[in-house]
Amino acid sequence: MVDQMNPAAAANLYGSMAKIGSGSSGAAKTAGQETFSDFLEKTARDSLDTMKAGEQMSAKAVTEEADLTDVVQAVSAAEITPANSGKHP
Numbered sequence: 001m002v003d004q005m006n007p008a009a010a011a012n013l014y015g016s017m018a019k020i021g022s023g024s025s026g027a028a029k030t031a032g033q034e035t036f037s038d039f040l041e042k043t044a045r046d047s048l049d050t051m052k053a054g055e056q057m058s059a060k061a062v063t064e065e066a067d068l069t070d071v072v073q074a075v076s077a078a079e080i081t082p083a084n085s086g087k088h089p
Contacts, residue, residue: 047081054078 034042057074060066 050081051078 054074054077057066057071061068061071
């Protein structure tokens with residue numbers, strides 16, 4: 001167990017972790033290469049877009065503006081997005 005931590009060491013450690021999270025570590029990104037943070041952000045945005053599309057199609061089904069097949073496909077896609085994983089029995 002650590003009784004005391006040097007404030008300078010803590011600040012350096014925090015700075016190092018911030019660089020890793022922001023993708024600005026010592027390694028330079030090459031063209032077309034994304035950081036892990038970029039990947040997570042893109043995945044989250046794609047998941048939200050898919051779920052929103054499912055909700056919009058469900059709303060259109062209520063007002064009879066959408067074909068039932070389109071509604072089922074959109075809702076099914078929303079159900080299998082990573083954001084919804086583990087929420088269904």
